[in-house]
Amino acid sequence: MAGKEIKEGEVATKQSEQFKQQTPKDKDSKQKKGEEELSEEDEKLKNDLELLVERLSESDSSLYSAALEQLKDFIRSSTSSMTAVPKPLKFLHPHYETLVQAFEKITEASLKAQFADILSVLSMTHSENHQYDALKFRLISDNEDFTEWGHEYIRHLALEVGDIYNEKLESEGDEDEEKLAHLNSFDDLALKKIVIKIVPFFLKHNQEADAVDLLLETDNISELPQFVDKNIYKRVGLYLVRCVPLLPPPDDLEFLQTAYSIYLEHGELTQALALAIRIDDEELIQAVFDATSDLSVKKQFGLILSKQNSAFKNEEVQDLIDNNRLSEKFHYVAKELNLTDPKVPEDVYKSHLENGRKTHIDTAKQNLASSFVNAFLNLGYGSDKLLEDDKWIYKTKGSGMLSTVASIGAIHEWDMEGLQQLDKYLYSDDDEIKAGALLGMGLVGSGIHDEIDPVLLLLQDYVSNSNKKLSTSAILGLALGFSGSQNNNLLELLLPLVSDLEVPIEVSVLSALALGHAFVGTCNGDVTGTILQTLLERDMDQLESKWIKFMALALGLLFMGKAEQVEDVLETISAIEHPISKSLEVLTRICAYAGTGNVLEIQKMFEILTPQGPSENKEDEEGEDGVETEAVDTKADEKRTKPNVDADGDAEIVDSTPTKPVAAAAEKKSEEEEDEEEEEEEKPTDKDDQSLAYAVLGIAVIALGEDIGKAMSLRHFGHLLDYGSASIRRAVPLGISLLSTSNPQVNIIESLSRMSHDQDQSVAINAIYAMGMIGAGTNNARLAQLFRQLASYHRDANANFTIRIAQGLTHMGKGVLTLNPFTTEDRIISKVTLASLLTVAVGFLEPSFILEHHYLLFFLHSAARPRVLVTVDEDLNELPVTVRVGKAVDVVGQAGNPKTITGWVTQTTPVLLGYGEKAELEDNSEYVALSSFLEGIVILRKNPDYIPEDSSK
DSSP states (O other), X not given: OHHHHHHHHHHHHHHHHHHHHXXXXXXXXXXXXXXXXXXXXXXXXXXXXXXXXXXXXSSOGGGHHHHHHHHHHHHHHOOOOTTSOOHHHHHHGGGHHHHHHHHHHOOOHHHHHHHHHHHHHHGGGGTTTXXXXXXXXXXXXXXXXXXXXXXXXXXXXXXXXXXXXXXXXXXXXXXXXXXXXXHHTSOHHHHHHHHHHHHHHHHHTTOHHHHHHHHHHTTOGGGGXXXXXXXXXXXXXXXXXXXXXXXXXXXXXXXXXXXXXXXHHTTOHHHHHHHHHHHTOHHHHHHXXXXXXXXXXXXXXXXXXXXXXXXXXXXXXXXXXXXTTHHHHHHHXXXXXXXXXXXXXXXXXXXXXXXXXXXXXXXXXXXXXXXXXXXXXXXXXXXXXXSXXXXXXXXXXXHHHHHHHHHHHHHTTTOGXXXXXXXXXXXXXXXXXXXXXXXHHHHHTTTOOOSSOHHHHHHHHHHTOSSHHHHHHHHHHHHHHTTTOOOHHHHXXXXXXXXXXXXXXXXXXXHHHHHHHHTTTSOOHHHHHHHHHHHHHSOHHHHTSTTHHHHHHHHHHHTTTOGGGOHHXXXXXXXXXXXXXXXXXXXXXXXXXXXXXOHHHHHHXXXXXXXXXXXXXXXXXXXXXXXXXXXXXXXXXXXHHGGGTTTOTHHHHHHTOOOHHXXXXXXXXXXXXXXXXXXXXXXXXXXXXXXXXXXXXXXXXXXXXXXXXHHHHHHHHHHHHHHSOHHHHHHHHHHHHHHTTTOOOHHHHHHHHHHTTOSXXXXXXXXXXXXXXXXXXXXXXXXXXXXXXXHHHOOOHHHHHHHHHHHHHXXXXXXXEEOOSEETTTTEEOHXXXXXXXXXXXXXXXXXXXXHTGGGGGHHHHHOEEOEXXXXXXXOOBOOOEEEEEEEOOOTTOSSOOOSEEEEEEEESSEEOOTTEEEEEOTTOSEEESSSSOOEEEEEEEOTTOOOGGGGX
C-alpha cells in the first residue's frame, strides 16, 4: 500500500509540473479562443453588419438607402456598459476604411449625407488615425437632430470642435499650407451651427460647465442666454461668475456681461445689479432700475449701491444711495448688541497684563496714540469718555493736537449732526486745533453724499488759506468726505491748486490726492492731464519731496479697475523722460488691474523685482579702460549687496576678494572722488527702490481677486523677505496686510509676528501695523496677546506708537467694523475702500514719514464699514428675524441643490458677519428677502407661501 501511495504521489507531482509549464501557453490560447468565440446573438449581429458592409461596397446603389437605415438602427438600438464599446461599433471597427471608400464613390447627395451621418459616429473609434473625421462627416450630413446619437458622441464632437478652434488660433502665421488648408476646410459658420445644437443638449443634461467651456473655446459665449431657462439660470450664472478670475481680458468682461444678461432676463435683479457695479457701467445699473417698478426693490438697489460709496443718481432712492440712513442703523445695531457704553483705550491696552517694563514712549506721544485708539474704538458711536473734557486735547503737542481734535469727527462719523461738535473748535486761536476741526469735519461726512454738501461749504473757504496747515487739513478733510463722490464743485475748487506752481508742494500733492479719491476709477481726463503736466513742470528739488509719491498714487487711483483703458496713459508715461516715470507707471498699472488676479500683470511685477544680470557684451564695452570700469562695477555690486548682508551672508565673501587690478585702481582714487561717486550712485538706486516697493504692493493688490493667486503671493513674499533689498523687505508686511485685511489667519499672524522682531526697525514697524490691519475689527484674542508682548519688548518710541495704533485697529468699532475691500459676499471690490488702504500703505513705505504726519492714518476711517446684517421692513423699520449664519461654501458645479453654508448657528438679527461668513433665512420663513445677498441692510417682505407651523393643529 505504501508503495502504491508513493507512485500516485510521484504521478501527481509530475502532472502538476507539466501543468505549470503548459499553463501560460494554454491560458493564452484559451483567451484567444474566448475572444473569437461569440454568443449566437453576437455572431448573428456581426454577420448582419458585415452583410450590410458588403451591400454598401457593391455597385448597386439601389440597396444603399435600406442598408444605411438598417445600419443606423443597429447602432442606435445597441446598449453597453459605461466601460464597454457598443458592439456594432466594435464589429464595424475593422470595416471603417471599407465604408469610407464606399462613401467616396457615392455621388447622390441625399445618400452621401445619410452615409456621412453614420460615418461620423463610427469615426469615434478611429480618431487617432483620422483626425476630426467625426466633425468632417457631421458637416456633410444633413441630419439636424444629431443629438439622438447619445451623450458620448456629443462629447466627442464638442471636443473636436474645441480642438479645431485651438489649432486655428495656434496656426496663425504657420507656413504649413497643407495643414492650413485642412483647418480652413472647417467653416466657422458651420461649426457655430453645430455648437448651437450641442449647447442646449449639455444644458438639458446638467452639464452647464461643458456648455460654457465650449462656448468659451469657440468665442460664442454671448449666445448662451438664449438657451438658459428658469431651472438652470442660477447654476449657469454662478459658474460664469466663478470663472471670471481665471480668464484673461477681454474674456473676463464678456463673461460678466453674459451673466448679467442671464440674471436680468430671469428677474434676479440684485444679482444683475452686483455684476453691473462690478463691470462699472452706469447704463447697466440704470437698466436694472428700469427692469422693475417696485419701489421697495429699488430701495434695496439703493442700499446695495450705498456700500460702494456710489455716485449713481436716482431720485426715487437717492437718500439711500447717499448713505444717509447708515448712522441710524448703526446706532440700532449698537443698542441691540449692547455696545452703546463707550470704551477707553485702557480697555484695549490692558496694561496690567503686560509683562516686564512699561513702554518707553513720552507722555505726549502716548496721549496721541490713545487719541487714535479712542477714535478707532468708538468710531461711529457718537460718544466717548476720553474727549468729553477739552483738557485732553492739551495733553498732546503740536500736530498731535490736530489729530486729537480730528478724532472727534471719527467718533461722530456718518452723522452730520456731529459737525456741531466740531464747530466750536473753528474759533480757536490755535492753528493746530482749528486744523484738526477742519479735518474732523471731513471725517464726519466720510461715506455720506449729502445734497447740500455742508462739509464742502464749511471747508472750501480754508482750501486756499495762506496758512499751510489750515489749507492741507481742509483739503484732507475734503478727500475723506468726498471719496467716490465725483463732485464737480470739488473738481473746480481743487484742480487749480494741483497745477499752481506757487503753492507749497504739500498743498498741490494733497489736492491731487483728494481728486484721486473723489474720482477714483473714473479715468477723469482733466485730472489726469493736470497731474502729468504738473509733474513735468515741477523742479527737481520739489520732485525729491517725500510728498510727491502721493501725486503719483493719485494718478493711479483715477484708473482703479480700468484695465481696458489704461494702456494709453501707460504709453504716455513711458515716453516721459522723468525721474518719477517708473513709479508712475507701476502705481497706475497696479491700480488698473486691482482685484483682477491677472497672472500676466503679477508676472510683470516680479520682472520689476528681478535684478538684472550683467551685460553679455561687457568686455566689448570696457575697451581700453577695462580695469577702471571693472572697479566701478565692483563698487556698484558691493553697494547693492550691503543691504542684504544680514539676510544672506554671502555678500562679504563675494566682495572681500577683489582682483589685483581692481584693488590697484581703487587705491588710486581719492576719498573725495569715491564719496561723490557714492552720492551719484545712491540717487538712482533710491528711485529704483521706490518703484520696487510699489511692485511688492502691486502683487498683493492685483492678486486680491483670486484665492490661488493670494496663496502664491504669500509664498513669494517669503522669498522677497529673505533676499530682497531694504525697500522691498519694508513693503512685504504691507503687501501681506492688503492680501488679508480683516482676516486674521493663524499662519499669517505667525509670519508677521516674526517680522515684528526684525533687525530693520522699519520692517518691524510695518509688520506691527500689518498685524493690526489683518485683525481690523475682529477683536482677535491671539493678536491682542501678541501686542501686549510687543509693548513690553520694543523700546523704540515709533514702534510702541504703532503697537497702540494696531491695538486700536484690532478693536475697531468694538469689533463691529471691517476694512475688507470686498463687499456683497466678496463679489465686488470697493474702489473707495481699496484706495484708502493703498494710500496708508504707500505712506508706510517710509514709516518715519507717516508717523510724523500721522493724520494720514485717518484714511483708514473712510475705509471702515459695519460688518453686520440688519433686516428691515419695506418702510425701513427694523424687523428682527431668525437667520442661519455659517461659513460660505462654494457650490459651483455641484449636482442638485447643495447647502451654501456649513456649520451654521441660528441667530436673531441684527447679527455680525465674520470674514467668509454668509447668512440665510430659515426654511419656510415668514419673510422673503428682496436681496440675494443677506449682508448690510436687507429689506424683507411677507412671504405669500408661508405656512405657520401650528396650522395643522
